[in-house]
Amino acid sequence: MRNMYLLSLGLLMALTESTVMPCAVGFTRKRGNCTDQNECEVSPNICGENAICSNTNGSYYCHCDGGFTPTQNFTQTNGTVCQDINECTDGSADCGPHAVCVNSVGGYSCTCETGYISSNKEEVFNAGQGVQCIDRNECDDPSFCGINATCHNTPGSHYCVCAAGFRLKSGETNFTDPDELCMSVCDIDKSICGGGTCKNSKDGHECVCMSGFTNYGHKQMKCTELKCNTFINESKGSQASPELAELVSLMTKSCLRLSESESVSKERFTQVDGENFLEAFMKALDALLRDGFQGDNQVSALFNIVENMLKLIGPLLPKSQTKRSANETEVELLVKRGSSPPEGDFNISTSSTRFASHWDTATGNTYLGFTTAALLSYKGLGKSLKPYFKHLETQKKQTFKINSKVLTATVSNTQTANLEKSVTLTFSHLERSNENHTCVFWDPRLEGGVWSKEGCTTVSSSDVQTVCSCNHLSSFAVLMALYDIGDVYELTLITWVGLPLSLVCLLICIATFYLVRSIQSTRNTIHLHLCVSLFIAYFVFLVGIARTENKVGCAVVAGVLHYFFLASLCWMCLEGVQLFRMVVLVFNTTLRPIYMIAAGYGVPAVIVAISATAHASGYGTDGYCWLKIEDGFIWSFYGPVCAIIIVNVFFFLITIWKLAEKFSSLNPDLNNLRKIKAFTVTAIAQLCVLGLMWVFGCFQFNPDTLAMSYIYTILSILQGVLMFIMHCWLSKQVREEYAKFLSCICAPQKRKYSEFSSNQTSKSQASKSVQHTDESHI
Numbered sequence: 001m002r003n004m005y006l007l008s009l010g011l012l013m014a015l016t017e018s019t020v021m022p023c024a025v026g027f028t029r030k031r032g033n034c035t036d037q038n039e040c041e042v043s044p045n046i047c048g049e050n051a052i053c054s055n056t057n058g059s060y061y062c063h064c065d066g067g068f069t070p071t072q073n074f075t076q077t078n079g080t081v082c083q084d085i086n087e088c089t090d091g092s093a094d095c096g097p098h099a100v101c102v103n104s105v106g107g108y109s110c111t112c113e114t115g116y117i118s119s120n121k122e123e124v125f126n127a128g129q130g131v132q133c134i135d136r137n138e139c140d141d142p143s144f145c146g147i148n149a150t151c152h153n154t155p156g157s158h159y160c161v162c163a164a165g166f167r168l169k170s171g172e173t174n175f176t177d178p179d180e181l182c183m184s185v186c187d188i189d190k191s192i193c194g195g196g197t198c199k200n201s202k203d204g205h206e207c208v209c210m211s212g213f214t215n216y217g218h219k220q221m222k223c224t225e226l227k228c229n230t231f232i233n234e235s236k237g238s239q240a241s242p243e244l245a246e247l248v249s250l251m252t253k254s255c256l257r258l259s260e261s262e263s264v265s266k267e268r269f270t271q272v273d274g275e276n277f278l279e280a281f282m283k284a285l286d287a288l289l290r291d292g293f294q295g296d297n298q299v300s301a302l303f304n305i306v307e308n309m310l311k312l313i314g315p316l317l318p319k320s321q322t323k324r325s326a327n328e329t330e331v332e333l334l335v336k337r338g339s340s341p342p343e344g345d346f347n348i349s350t351s352s353t354r355f356a357s358h359w360d361t362a363t364g365n366t367y368l369g370f371t372t373a374a375l376l377s378y379k380g381l382g383k384s385l386k387p388y389f390k391h392l393e394t395q396k397k398q399t400f401k402i403n404s405k406v407l408t409a410t411v412s413n414t415q416t417a418n419l420e421k422s423v424t425l426t427f428s429h430l431e432r433s434n435e436n437h438t439c440v441f442w443d444p445r446l447e448g449g450v451w452s453k454e455g456c457t458t459v460s461s462s463d464v465q466t467v468c469s470c471n472h473l474s475s476f477a478v479l480m481a482l483y484d485i486g487d488v489y490e491l492t493l494i495t496w497v498g499l500p501l502s503l504v505c506l507l508i509c510i511a512t513f514y515l516v517r518s519i520q521s522t523r524n525t526i527h528l529h530l531c532v533s534l535f536i537a538y539f540v541f542l543v544g545i546a547r548t549e550n551k552v553g554c555a556v557v558a559g560v561l562h563y564f565f566l567a568s569l570c571w572m573c574l575e576g577v578q579l580f581r582m583v584v585l586v587f588n589t590t591l592r593p594i595y596m597i598a599a600g601y602g603v604p605a606v607i608v609a610i611s612a613t614a615h616a617s618g619y620g621t622d623g624y625c626w627l628k629i630e631d632g633f634i635w636s637f638y639g640p641v642c643a644i645i646i647v648n649v650f651f652f653l654i655t656i657w658k659l660a661e662k663f664s665s666l667n668p669d670l671n672n673l674r675k676i677k678a679f680t681v682t683a684i685a686q687l688c689v690l691g692l693m694w695v696f697g698c699f700q701f702n703p704d705t706l707a708m709s710y711i712y713t714i715l716s717i718l719q720g721v722l723m724f725i726m727h728c729w730l731s732k733q734v735r736e737e738y739a740k741f742l743s744c745i746c747a748p749q750k751r752k753y754s755e756f757s758s759n760q761t762s763k764s765q766a767s768k769s770v771q772h773t774d775e776s777h778i
Helices: 003-019 230-234 236-241 242-260 266-289 296-316 359-363 381-385 390-398 488-515 522-544 553-581 593-614 633-665 672-695 704-715 721-731 732-746 750-771
Strands: 027-030 033-038 051-056 059-064 097-103 107-112 116-118 133-135 150-153 156-160 195-200 204-209 319-327 331-338 343-351 353-358 368-379 400-402 406-411 425-426 439-444 450-452 456-461 466-470 475-481
Touching: 027 051, 107 116, 133 672, 156 633, 266 296, 266 319, 266 331, 296 331, 296 406, 331 343, 343 359, 343 368, 343 672, 353 359, 353 368, 353 406, 359 368, 359 406, 406 425, 439 456, 439 466, 488 522, 488 704, 488 721, 522 593, 522 721, 553 593, 553 633, 593 633, 704 721, 721 732
Parallel strands: none
Antiparallel strands: 027 033, 051 059, 097 107, 116 133, 150 156, 195 204, 319 331, 331 368, 343 353, 353 425, 368 406, 400 475, 406 475, 425 466, 439 450, 439 475, 456 466
8 A cells, every 4th residue: 555655656756847847048957957058168169260159147159369350249140250350451550660561360460671670680570569670771781782883871772883983884873783793984885085095093984095186184085086187287278378377376286285295184274275275366366357357268267267276175164154255256165074965955145146056966976075165256357258249149139248247156066067956046237227138158168268048047037136047057147138128028928818818719619610510511620620730839839938948848849839830821721722612613612631631731741840850950949949040940930931821812812803703793692692701701801810910920039120029929819719709709600509508508498408409400401501512601
């Protein structure tokens, strides 16, 4: 009984325990009690790599190690993973100045930039250790730049400088590459001393010149051959003139002394031989010019001696600029020295003249370590040079006198006969004058020496000064013609205003005759080619008539003008022939195009070809790109002009005579008669204006017939305007075509356009039947 009771009690307790509530999340039941479950003891780590797990009552949380993100606590319910923070990119790293940040997993480290080292001598260091990057002095290593070079330290870097007299093969003196090597300039450039021997010295290198050569006391300059014998030979003509003997003797002795005195110190060369040499030269020149130089044929020798003396004295002067003034002359000299040629522009001036050029012009193709430029102005020499204008008088039939001081301009460059860049010279006038001024130079090649304007042009001129541009150097002066041509400005203004207007009108005519089909005929074909010839001739004239700086180009421009002006005259002649055929030959108006082309373009080509073959130098003058007058070559143009005018007059007279007969004996239809009259009057007016104007042109080169110049200029520039008025604007049919064209642009209504087109088509068809007989609708 008792056993049964115990059994029932145990069964009741078992049933009671199975019906107890479960434990919450994060807890586990032990011995009937719910106790905390430690998630951090799970393997592998529940928080993942680079994270620390922290248990809490009934839960846990994770936080990342230092240097990882996220920085907030988290659990693995959303799958968060700790990732490395790149302190080098997010700005949180602090390595200090001249240091480089290096990222690592969970942190970063620092290294110094190139040229710097850490204060603790370690290559890698951590921020917060108080380590700084300090400059590395590469110059502490004496072998860093090698021998013959000096090391110069800079913050974070350095550079090496070759010692005086040494440089790299590249020519540079500064370098940073330790593999570079400074070499002696004597070994690198064997020609550095020219006519001398190169030696190293404490100041670099020096040139010991051979006999006959000099570096003017500047030991590092190239030795230059003085050519004393050449100076003497060039001045032999001066021996016939006692006045020049002292100058020749002074130059010869100085040249020989320079070539034989290489042991003389630099100070003596510059102070004694430079300054004193210039004073002695100007004193001797004053003595020569004081009583008026009467050397006859010795002018060329004088200018030659002066140029050679200035070239000899320039390198001896210690200053970069030297000015001197004497009783009869003024002079200014410039000298530039250095290892490389000078660059830029320079200006030299005396009281009444100015010389402007480029240093590269003064230097030339060979640089000797120095470049000089000099300007010498003669105060009264012009009075002695009055008889030397024959060359200009023969060409221009004028009388000349000098209206400026004569000057000599010279530079180191020995090749100044044809400069790539022209030099500019400005002269103040001795007398205020509005007359024509001409720039000239002394040419010793012509008749032993005369004034010539070859290679010199007048840039601008006023009553007080003239600006000249020349492509060579010599002695210059400004001449003025003794007749007043002040009206040239007005003639030039008329030309430059009128020609563009004619070009526009001719262009409209060309487009009209070529594009408008309803008016195309033999007569309008002639008009078209006449306009084309005039347009090309005018355009070339406008842009090229004054381009005389290039002789070949100027000759080409003259040839093109010759051809197209002759072509325009030939097409004018065809106009007269066409009129003759229409009226006299019972309106037989058919001319084959091949015949017209042969006459209009072939005949001028033959004339120009014969002219160019016989006298090619006749194309282009010193003042303009046209045919020369003085040798009669201009008649290769005026001859055909006169012949064409005579032919046209002949055809006109016959045509008018025949028309008079028809009008008196016949009773023609009044409408046709009116058209014939209109055509005849228009053609005669056109040919008179476009052809006879060349008759006035024959007299425009004579200064006494100024009225002819005005008539010729006005008629010439109005040719294009008259062509447009007579053959386009006064033609009813052409005006209708213009109206049709404008209506298509300004009134695009479709209905009106259709009606207008229909009317114009019928008119066009009617006009074509009339045009077949080449009758005018003016």
